[in-house]
Amino acid sequence: MFGRLTAPAHPLRATRKEGSGVPFTLSLRAICAALLAFCPGAMAALPVVAAETGAQLLFLGTDAARDAPGPASGGPPMLAMPALPEAAAARAEVTAALLRSNPVSSVVAAPDALGGRVGDFHLIADLGIAPGGGIALGGATHTLEDFAARLGALVDALAPRSRQIAFLRLSDPADAFPMMAREVQQVIGAAGFAMTVLMVGGDSPAADCTAAPDRALHFAVVAGVADRVPFGNGDGRSTVAEVEGWLTAALTRAARRGERCAARYSLIVRAEADPDRVLATHGAAPLFPELESRLYLETFEALFLLRSDDPERVRGFLDGCLYCPNEALLVERLRAMREREMALALETQIWREIGADPGPERIEIYLANCTLCAFRAEAEARLAEMRAAAEALADERRALALASEARDLAALRAWLAGCTRCENRDRAERLVAEVEADAATRAERAALAAAVAAGDPARLNAWLAGCRVCDGRAEAEAALARAARRAALAAPCLAAAGLPQQGGPRRLESIDRDAATRACAAALAEFPGDPELVVLTGRIAQAAGRIDAARAAYEAGLAADLPAAFGLAAYLDFAPAEGAAPDPARAERLAREGAARGDWLSREILIVLYSSDLAPGRDAADAVAIALDLAAEGNPVGQFFAGYFHLTGVAADASDAEAARWLSLAVEQGYVHANSFLAEIYEDGRGTAPRPERAAALYWAALERGDATARDRLTSQLGERNRDVIRLIQDRLREAGVYSGRIDGLPGPGTVAAVQRYADSRTQAG
Numbered sequence: 015m016f017g018r019l020t021a022p023a024h025p026l027r028a029t030r031k032e033g034s035g036v037p038f039t040l041s042l043r044a045i046c047a048a049l050l051a052f053c054p055g056a057m058a059a060l061p062v063v064a065a066e067t068g069a070q071l072l073f074l075g076t077d078a079a080r081d082a083p084g085p086a087s088g089g090p091p092m093l094a095m096p097a098l099p100e101a102a103a104a105r106a107e108v109t110a111a112l113l114r115s116n117p118v119s120s121v122v123a124a125p126d127a128l129g130g131r132v133g134d135f136h137l138i139a140d141l142g143i144a145p146g147g148g149i150a151l152g153g154a155t156h157t158l159e160d161f162a163a164r165l166g167a168l169v170d171a172l173a174p175r176s177r178q179i180a181f182l183r184l185s186d187p188a189d190a191f192p193m194m195a196r197e198v199q200q201v202i203g204a205a206g207f208a209m210t211v212l213m214v215g216g217d218s219p220a221a222d223c224t225a226a227p228d229r230a231l232h233f234a235v236v237a238g239v240a241d242r243v244p245f246g247n248g249d250g251r252s253t254v255a256e257v258e259g260w261l262t263a264a265l266t267r268a269a270r271r272g273e274r275c276a277a278r279y280s281l282i283v284r285a286e287a288d289p290d291r292v293l294a295t296h297g298a299a300p301l302f303p304e305l306e307s308r309l310y311l312e313t314f315e316a317l318f319l320l321r322s323d324d325p326e327r328v329r330g331f332l333d334g335c336l337y338c339p340n341e342a343l344l345v346e347r348l349r350a351m352r353e354r355e356m357a358l359a360l361e362t363q364i365w366r367e368i369g370a371d372p373g374p375e376r377i378e379i380y381l382a383n384c385t386l387c388a389f390r391a392e393a394e395a396r397l398a399e400m401r402a403a404a405e406a407l408a409d410e411r412r413a414l415a416l417a418s419e420a421r422d423l424a425a426l427r428a429w430l431a432g433c434t435r436c437e438n439r440d441r442a443e444r445l446v447a448e449v450e451a452d453a454a455t456r457a458e459r460a461a462l463a464a465a466v467a468a469g470d471p472a473r474l475n476a477w478l479a480g481c482r483v484c485d486g487r488a489e490a491e492a493a494l495a496r497a498a499r500r501a502a503l504a505a506p507c508l509a510a511a512g513l514p515q516q517g518g519p520r521r522l523e524s525i526d527r528d529a530a531t532r533a534c535a536a537a538l539a540e541f542p543g544d545p546e547l548v549v550l551t552g553r554i555a556q557a558a559g560r561i562d563a564a565r566a567a568y569e570a571g572l573a574a575d576l577p578a579a580f581g582l583a584a585y586l587d588f589a590p591a592e593g594a595a596p597d598p599a600r601a602e603r604l605a606r607e608g609a610a611r612g613d614w615l616s617r618e619i620l621i622v623l624y625s626s627d628l629a630p631g632r633d634a635a636d637a638v639a640i641a642l643d644l645a646a647e648g649n650p651v652g653q654f655f656a657g658y659f660h661l662t663g664v665a666a667d668a669s670d671a672e673a674a675r676w677l678s679l680a681v682e683q684g685y686v687h688a689n690s691f692l693a694e695i696y697e698d699g700r701g702t703a704p705r706p707e708r709a710a711a712l713y714w715a716a717l718e719r720g721d722a723t724a725r726d727r728l729t730s731q732l733g734e735r736n737r738d739v740i741r742l743i744q745d746r747l748r749e750a751g752v753y754s755g756r757i758d759g760l761p762g763p764g765t766v767a768a769v770q771r772y773a774d775s776r777t778q779a780g
Contacts, residue, residue, distance in 0.1 A: 097152030101167035135174030238296035545574035580608025581615030670701030706738035
C-alpha cells in the first residue's frame, strides 16, 4: 500500500515565493516507514495533511508564475501541472506536490481521506479543442469523459474547502466549441466550481500570449481587484457580482481593442444565483505589489481625467489602461465632450447669422433654446441695447401709472421728485393730496404710532408687510433699528441672567453675578425701565440672596404682563428663601397664568406641584400631560419628567423604551439630573441588553457636574450597582488619581471614599 503514496513519475511542480523555506523532499515511503517505527499500530494508509491556506491556485498546461504581475508577497500556493494525471494517480501526485510546497507537514493515521488541505481553490488551465472533439492539454488529447474523470480526481485529491473559480482558456481554431459548449460545461460543472470563466480564443499558442492582459485575470481576481473601489465595495471579499462585473468589463475591453490574444468570445457560468457568494478573500497586505501599484496609478489618473476637458488624453487612457477604473464614467465624459463640441459648432454658426439682427425675435429664441449658450453675454447685451431706447421713453409713464393704480404715496412722491419729462405732474400732485387725506392712510398712521410706542419688532414688521399706503415707512424702519439695538444690548444680559428658554443658565448658582450685572446695567442705561431687563436684574438679585429686590423686579414684570415674570415669581412662592413659608396656592395661580402665556418655567413648576399633590383638584395625571407637551417643545425638564413618569409608571404607561427616549433627549440637552435615571435603564438592561459602559459614562458625567443623585448612586447606593459599572467607575477614579485599590467591581468603602473625594474636588473646582 505504501507504493501508491510514493512520488509520481510526473510530479506537480510547486511554485513557492522566496524565503518560504526549503521544499521537503523525502519520499513518502521513508516518511511512512519512520512514522510506523514509532506508531506500530497505525493504519496502513497515512494521508498527508498540509497546513490549510487562504487560497490555492492550480495551473494546468501553463506555467504558474509566467504571467504573474511581479513577485507575490505572502501570496497563495501556486501548483503547476503540464498534464492531467490519471485519476488513480491524482492523489499521489497531489500529496507529493503539497509535501514539496510546505516546509513542514503533519501526518494523520486516519481517516482515509485527504481532507482540509487547502482553502479557496482556483483552477487556471490552457486547453484546446482537438479536431476530433476532445480536450487537448499538455500534448495529450482526452475524451470529454476521460478529461472529466481526471479533473474530478485531481480536484478531489486537493480536497479544497471551496471550489471557487475555474479560468479556462480554450484554443479553438476550428470554431468547434459552440457545438461542444453544453458537454464542456457539464464536464467543468461536475468539478463543482462556483464560477467558470470560458475564454475561447483563436490560433495563437499559449506560449505567445504571455503579455496579454487577459492572461492575468486570475491573479487580479485573487488579489482582489474586483473588490477594489470603484469596481466593488472594498470590504476585503470578492463576491460573485463583483467578480462577474469586473471580468465582463475586462473581457469585453480586450475583445473591443482587438488584442492579439484576446478571446473571440467568453462565457461566464455561475453554479448558483446568489450574487453575494464570496469567491475570494483578501488580506490587508497587497498580494502583488506591482499590480497594486498599476491599479493605484490608473485609479489616480482616472480620477484626474474625470475632470479633464481633453478628449485625446481620455481616449489615450481608455485605449491603454490595464484595469481601467471608472471606465464607464470616462466613456460618458467622452460622449459629453463630443456633444459639447457639436453644440458649440452649431451655436457659432447660428450666432454668425443672427448677431446683427435689428429686432430681438431671433436672439430671444436663441437664448431660450441654446444648450451651451456660448454667446449669452453678447446676446443679452444686444437685447439690452435694443430695449433701452424704448424703455426709456415709457419708463416715466409706466411708473406714474403703477403708482397711481396702487395709490402708493411713497412712489408718487418719488416720481414727483425724480421725473425728468414730468408729464402729468398736475395729476400726480392732486393724487398725493387725495391719498394723504384718505381714511385708510390715517388708520395706517395710527397703527404705526402704536407699534413704534410698543417697540415691538413683530408689530413693526407686520405693519411694513401689510401697509397699503405705507406713509411713515422710514419711521417704522427707524423703530425697527432701535429694536435691533435694544436686542443687541439685551443679548449679553439674557445670556448671563436669562432663563434657559432665553439662552441663560438654568441654575441660579450658575449666574456670574458680576458679569450679569454689568451686561444688564449697560442695556438699562440705554433702555431704562425695560420690563424684561428689569426682571433679569431680579434674577441676579435672587442669585445673590436679595429676595426682596428680586420680588420687586418680578412684580414689575407682572405689571408689564411679561411671561417669564410669572414663572420666576411663582418659583419664589414655591421655594422661598430660608425662614419663609412656601405658598403653593399662589405659586400655582402665578404658574398657571405664566403657562397660559407660554412660559416654560411656569409649566415646570406646575409639573412639580401636581405630581406632588400640592394643588387641590390636580394630580399626577395633570403633571404628565403638561410634561409631555413641554417635552414635545424641546424643554429638557419636560423631557426628564416625561421619561421619569414612563420609567416609574406614575400616571403614565410604564415603558422603558419611552423612558429611554425622553431621558436621552434631556441628557443630550445637558440636563444633568436625567443622567442617573437613563444610566439605570442601561445598567439594568431594561428593555434592551445591559450596557454597563454607557451607564458608567452617564453616572460619571453627572458626578463631574456635581449632581447629587449621581453621588448617591455611587456612594450610599453603590451596593445596588452592577459590578461591571462599579469596575468601570473604579477605573475612572484611578485615572483621576483618587483611587488606588483593586479594579474588582466590589462596592467597598475604599471605592465610596474615592467617589466622595472626587465629587468634593469637582464641587470645589466650581
